Amino acid sequence: GENVEQHPSTLSVQEGDSAVIKCTYSDSASNYFPWYKQELGKGPQLIIDIRSNVGEKKDQRIAVTLNKTAKHFSLHITETQPEDSAVYFCAASGGNTPLVFGKGTRLSVIA
Amino acid sequence: DGGITQSPKYLFRKEGQNVTLSCEQNLNHDAMYWYRQDPGQGLRLIYYSQIVNDFQKGDIAEGYSVSREKKESFPLTVTSAQKNPTAFYLCASSIGYNTGELFFGEGSRLTVL
Numbered sequence: 001g002e003n004v005e006q007h008p009s010t011l012s013v014q015e016g017d018s019a020v021i022k023c024t025y026s027d028s029a030s031n032y033f034p035w036y037k038q039e040l041g042k043g044p045q046l047i048i049d050i051r052s053n054v055g056e057k058k059d060q061r062i063a064v065t066l067n068k069t070a071k072h073f074s075l076h077i078t079e080t081q082p083e084d085s086a087v088y089f090c091a092a093s094g095g096n097t098p099l100v101f102g103k104g105t106r107l108s109v110i111a
Numbered sequence: 112d113g114g115i116t117q118s119p120k121y122l123f124r125k126e127g128q129n130v131t132l133s134c135e136q137n138l139n140h141d142a143m144y145w146y147r148q149d150p151g152q153g154l155r156l157i158y159y160s161q162i163v164n165d166f167q168k169g170d171i172a173e174g175y176s177v178s179r180e181k182k183e184s185f186p187l188t189v190t191s192a193q194k195n196p197t198a199f200y201l202c203a204s205s206i207g208y209n210t211g212e213l214f215f216g217e218g219s220r221l222t223v224l
Contacts, residue, residue: 001170009151034212043115043201043215044154089153093209098144098169103153 002027004092006102013080014110021105023090024072030094033066033073038087038104047088048075080109113138117202117216124189124196124223132187132219134202142208143185147171148199148218157200160185161208189221197223 003026013019025033031052036044050057050064050073057064061080066073073092077084087106093099115136124130136143141162146154156169160179174193179185185204189196199220203213 006153032209032211036213041217043203043217044213045215046212049211096209098156098159098209099213100156101146101154103151 002030002092002094002097002100004090004100004102006090006105008105009103010106010108012108012110015080015082017080019075019077019080019084019107019109021075021088021090021107022072023074023092023102024070025092025100026071027092027094027097028068028071029097030092032093032099033064034091034099035062035064035075036089036091036101038089040086044089052094077107080107082109082111085109115202115204115214115216117200117219120217120219122219122221124221126223127191129188129190130196130221132189132200132202132221134185134187134216136183136185136204136214138204138206138214139182140204140206140214141182142205142210143179144203144205144213145169145175145177145185145187146201146203148201154201157187159208196221 034049038044063076090102091099144159145157158177160166176188202216
């Protein structure tokens with residue numbers, strides 16, 4: 001089955017700097033790659049997703065890139081703000097298999 | 112407001128007791144899911160239901176049971192057979208199975224005393 005590895009597990013950046021979180025997946029049949037943000041005591045919320053027919057997608061300060069050949073995808077957050085502090089999860093799915101999540105990255109933005 | 116409601120938010124139980132966590136959605140979604148979250152472990156799938164009256168085991172189904180008698184409801188029972196039940200449980204739904212965004216509830220934290 002699918003296996004998703006996520007790095008780093010924790011990340012601290014200064015306010016205004018960029019943050020990058022990377023994930024790799026194992027199943028070449030996977031074709032959907034979402035990113036979720038979880039704030040303290042709440043459920044995760046989708047922030048951006050990408051499908052396998054696209055190499056990059058942007059939404060204001062966040063972007064996701066996908067390299068299907070290398071089986072990895074990344075989340076980029078530019079001009080980080082304190083409210084970006086949260087736990088971020090990547091995930092992958094394809095065909096008839098449910099989403100498989102990475103173990104999460106705790107991002108701290110230091111003002 | 113449309114969304115997913117989980118209850119209770121906090122629950123304590125003694126060892127050997129079964130407990131049922133409630134999950135209700137008013138989004139008219141066909142698919143519903145239960146995940147377990149432990150520190151440093153990410154989200155692991157317990158059970159999922161593609162449509163009413165149907166459900167399948169996820170990666171860590173042992174010691175859990177579910178039912179899907181109504182489209183809007185997907186309760187999870189944590190049985191005494193679950194060896195390490197203390198965790199944060201998240202319910203989610205999507206328009207269809209594997210059709211995109213999952214909408215999560217705010218979770219239920221179960222502590223076994």
